[in-house]
Amino acid sequence: MAMRDGAAYLAGLRDSRRIWHNGAVVTDVTTAPGFKNAARTIAAYYDFQCDPANRDIVSYEDEDGERSHRSFKIPRSKQDLRDRGAAFAAWAEHTGGQLGRAPDYMNAAIAGVAAAKHHWGQNDPQLGDHAVQILEHCRRNDVCLTHTFITPQIDRKTPLGEQEPFLTAGVVERASDRIVVRGARILGTLAPFSDENLSMVLPIVSGENEDKYALGFTIPVDAPGLHWVCRDSFDPNRSTYDYPISSRFEEIDTVAVFDDVEVPWENVFDYQDAKIHNTALMVMRFHESLGHHVIVKNVAKARFLLGVAHLIAENAQTNSFINVQIRLGEIVTMLQTLESIAIAAVEGAVENPDNGVWYCNANAIQSGLRLFPEYYVQIIDHIKQIGGSNFMAAPSEANMEAIIEALGPSVERYFAGAAETSESGIAKVPLFRLAWDVVGTSLAGRQELYERFFFGDQQVSKSQSYLRYDKSEAIETVGRLLDPEFLG
Ligand SMILES: Cc1cc2nc3c(=O)[nH]c(=O)nc-3n(C[C@H](O)[C@H](O)[C@H](O)COP(=O)(O)OP(=O)(O)OC[C@H]3O[C@@H](n4cnc5c(N)ncnc54)[C@H](O)[C@@H]3O)c2cc1C
CATH class of the missing domain: 1.20.140.10 (Butyryl-CoA Dehydrogenase, subunit A, domain 3)
Known part of the structure; x- marks a missing residue:
């Protein structure tokens, strides 16, 4: 399929995601006040990439002979980086840089994960393969990603292993085909408007009882047991004359609560190896x-x-x-x-x-x-x-x-x-x-x-x-x- 337009993107948001806002679950982020305008803005991003006027700047012919956004391409030359920079600039300059989490940001992140295949797979080659397959899946389906890298700010002094377990999301169970994740991660910006979530690289683990937090994986935003707890929406639901920025660019921030979420094993690329996990930031x-x-x-x-x-x-x-x-x-x-x-x-x-x-x-x-x-x-x-x-x-x-x-x-x-x-x-x-x-x-x-x-x-x-x-x-x-x- 590769590049999606705005309509295809919006259709993908209408699922069983649990987006908590103001005391209730938002049933449809494409129509709910406080959300619908930002959804429309991200849809405009997808229309922008498909517009023939922008197509050659923002996209390339991928390995399958389809058009994909250049941010999904692992840079193999300086020219690739020049082209990727021009693709980033096209949308960012168009919108005055007001959307921090334009989807090309995380596209590049997932390409960075796959580029570090040699690192993830050094003890278990399967994990390296997963990283590459995740990128291919995201590119082929033009997946919009959010990310939750950070441990909730509960106690920054006490080592994680000495705190109540699973405040930060970690592995509670492993089966041959999946792991089960419990706990919270911050701060999933754009989560209500994303298809999948990437969690990885942090926290750095060092002490006893901390290996369970050494983890990198992707998971659909609407996975059973995954809850997204939003702050108040700052979109006042008023005209673009009254609030030209807030009525367009409210990408919103959320806390991700993993209530025993099953993550398929093929979505995991970093698993309970402190040495690999702790050096990932540097190596990738x-x-x-x-x-x-x-x-x-x-x-x-x-x-x-x-x-x-x-x-x-x-x-x-x-x-x-x-x-x-x-x-x-x-x-x-x-x-x-x-x-x-x-x-x-x-x-x-x-x-x-x-x-x-x-x-x-x-x-x-x-x-x-x-x-x-x-x-x-x-x-x-x-x-x-x-x-x-x-x-x-x-x-x-x-x-x-x-x-x-x-x-x-x-x-x-x-x-x-x-x-x-x-x-x-x-x-x-x-x-x-x-x-x-x-x-x-x-x-x-x-x-x-x-x-x-x-x-x-x-x-x-x-x-x-x-x-x-x-x-x-x-x-x-x-x-x-x-x-x-x-x-x-
Ligand atoms: C609007 C917004 C959107 C965000 N979106 C995302 C997102 O989409 N995905 C994501 O993963 N993250 C996101 N983040 C989280 C961001 O990555 C973190 O805010 C950042 O890493 C800092 O962590 P923290 O907020 O927990 O602050 P902390 O790191 O806890 O710092 C708070 C204060 O305590 C001090 N402090 C804490 N620990 C130490 C220490 N060990 N030594 C010295 N000083 C210390 C700091 O200097 C700082 O002054 C977002 C944050 C914001 C504000």
Whole structure:
């Protein structure tokens, strides 16, 4: 089958999934308020990939002679990475990087899992084969994946093996054809809109009684016993004029509860081998595999935010002031840095001789992953500082219509900007409603948390950057300059 369109994707969501929201199970996420708009957005992604105008950029002729999204292809050359980056960019730039979990993100992740076949299969070749078969299954059926990698944040100090067992999902039972999984994992973003879930690589296990958590597998979202517990939906079920972002991009986050879920053995690729499990992140070059999508999405997101910042400043003519120009210039510099990182990641890519797979440049990816969470917070602050009270002076569509009807069209001039007749032709009220949906609404708050955390905690990541960086050249340089004989 390979590439699906939006209608085929939506049809796949109408199953027996247990999506818990606001005290009840959502019977159909394609029609339920709070969910249907995001489902439509993901459907638009699938239509986008099938559109003849985008087809050659986003897809390739796969091993079966069908068209598949390039993100399913294991990169075997630098050109493959260039092509994959262009495919990621096509949708991300189209949507201003507003959908963190566009399905191509996890497509690339599952390709990364299969590329590490040699690792999973080193003691039991079956497990390596499973990893490859899972990728083939996902590619052939254009499966939309969510993922739950993380242990619920219950007690981060006490070793897992000393905590109540099965708070984090682990294996309770093994039969020849399946395992049974019990416990919870976080944080399945996009789960209500996905077909299957990937759980793997974390937690790192070290102590006694922890092997049961060393696990990697996929499972259908509607598997018996699997429950998805949503936070509140931040889609207010209002017009795109009122909430242009929240009404389109509420990808939602969930806690996965595995209530003794049977996972077929062929879906398991990482099983209770602490050594294989604990080194998987490094061997599968996890950051380089998944980070490629992230940095491309971040370029698109920063470009969109620059557009918002520039337009709100232009609208009130505050971009004539040097302090506002400095803020805008800082956003431009951040965007340029991210663009440079995206180029360096691919052009500095390297082949891994262990599996003949090409991976993005690790330094470029790491710096991109570390910088963006800080940039994001700074850009949001710049937009708030530039916009001032205007965010609060942007009435809803219905309120605008009502006040015009009551007081006549001349009332509109109180809600106009100075620059509405400028090149952009964008009116002030919808512009500031969009800007508020980026910096101030519930979804905006979630987006900030997302950028800070979704790829792991930045503080621990930064400390690991320091600890793992090869500092020998830096040390040698200091030694040379301390040498009294240096340069004669
Ligand atoms: C909006 C959103 C969407 C997400 N989507 C997904 C998803 O789809 N799939 C998925 O798998 N995950 C997802 N995540 C989870 C994300 O991967 C985690 O948030 C991230 O790994 C950090 O884990 P944590 O939130 O449990 O925080 P913790 O790691 O527990 O950190 C919380 C705080 O405690 C500190 N801390 C904790 N442990 C230590 C330690 N050992 N040493 C020093 N300091 C420590 C941290 O520095 C931090 O300040 C998402 C997160 C968010 C916020």
